[in-house]
Amino acid sequence: VAYSYVDNVAGSDAAFEATGRTMEELFVSAWNATLNTMIENPESIDTVSLRSIRITAREADLLLHDFLQKLIFFKDATRELLMVKRVRLIHTRNRYKLRARLMGEPIDTSRHNMIVDIKAVTLYRLAVVACTSGWRATVVLDV
């Protein structure tokens, strides 16, 4: 597990730190941390439906913000819990571009132990930074 929840930030909400050797790995870790905030047993999610997304942003942290917002969007709009199947990230001169394939299924409360709705990924203390082991992100979610 390449993420850990942080207790001492914005107590009414949920915060985590995620890591990855590459930025792609970091994004998958952050996605899993966000998913695990909503569902206790993400391993119960079957990979039935498939979705593709594309995102661009000027900054890496805002790219991560927009990426995680997709997870929250699908949870409400189509009631789907999605996991990252593949993610590809390109950094051009002034833009980050992300393409990802997501797989999952609609919420089934008989199998999925849901915890809490995430309302939004906040910009509060949001950060993506390089570290000795690769990349590290800090994210505060509004729940």
Add this chain to the structure above:
Amino acid sequence: MRVPVRIYATEKLLRAMDEGVFDQISNVAKLPGIVDYAFCMPDGHWGYGFPIGGTAAFDTDAGVISPGGIGFDINCGMRLMRTSLQFEEIKEHIHTLIDNLFKRIPSGVGGQGNIRISRDDFRELLESGSSWCIRAGYGNTGDLNRTEERGCMSGADSSKVSDTAIERGYKQVGTLGSGNHYLEIQVLRPEHVFDSETAETFGLSIPNQVVVMFHCGSRGFGHQVASDYVRLLLEKMNSRYRLDIEDRELVCAPFQSSDGQDYFSAMKCAVNMAFANRQVIAHRVREVFSDVFHRSPEDLGMEQVYDVSHNTAKIETHLYNGVSRSMLVHRKGATRCLGPGGFDLPSEYNSTGQPVIIGGSMETGSYLLVGTERACETFYTTAHGSGRAMSRRNAKKRFDGKKIQREMLHRGIYVRTSSYSGLAEEAGAAYKNIEDVIDTTVRAGISRKIARFVPVGNVKG
């Protein structure tokens, strides 16, 4: 800082506030156009952007509007409904009532509503709020009169909201949500009436009277409206408006700019969605009680006492330094509390002031307060709840949801939940003592105590 900070708290509450509250309210005090003080209510706690409990008024010409000063759950709020039933009459039916409310009002993660609504209908709802519901048969005009803004902020423009927000929220009308959202059946014991005359004006005059209180907001729609504009304004804040802020979550735009006005119109759509959401839930509550007691909602005296908003920005006219001024008042996790004769009061409450519904933790109890004339010093704003004292993760580590449910049943509170983990996060001990919060607002003179309610049944989102 452009203005000083004023925190309403006893020494005990002040000590219990997390460090983030002080940083965040200080950041608010630096925003352009802020008037008088950056206020923090006694239930204030660490959030993002504004602290929860943060309140600030901005000059409508020189000031800004900030989605982070309103929150993602736009118009999260409380509704209180009374009945003419006494506890003795429902005692044997509590489990049936709560089970049926749990079935009839969708709750939990990603919950979708059971009213059929098209995207076009939803856009109409966004512009007309609760009155859309009344036209569709969900409630009566008395509900509108006893709702803040009469259930609709005028000037909502659905062309200012994204298709993403529509897709995220149009199926969620009539849903409770999760986290700290809940619906309770409560009882007003005679010893918990503090001002019988005002309580009677609010229709609360029967010994051991049964009431229904619930807390929810604008669901995924409002969350997406806020998220969309946070990102949009972030792109433009420096380049177009040369605004410099301490925390990106305080992203803002000049209120009179096109972006500021667009967000204000979109925010009003989310405010109206939340009013409509609570209106449909109120209708479901009436249906359930009617089914269980085989009596009409009218015969059961199921009238709305009031509906208050927590997370909003509103243009209001306030007297400041002896001059009447138009201001944009941001309230994030704070309740408007008009005194007697206030501008938006229904005629029947003109002499009392505005009812203020303060939800406590699910284990303790809730309060009905009323606004005062002295609350002009906070631009008629008071607390909104108990305020968390423990993080969600700590609460989950420390408490067991199923055990809490058993213990609460033993104490006479029947709970149904979509999530036992969620129930653990909402344990009573995870919140501040509501008595401390209420006493602070009373000692400060910004609210008066009218009644206290104890829970007997709870639907936890």
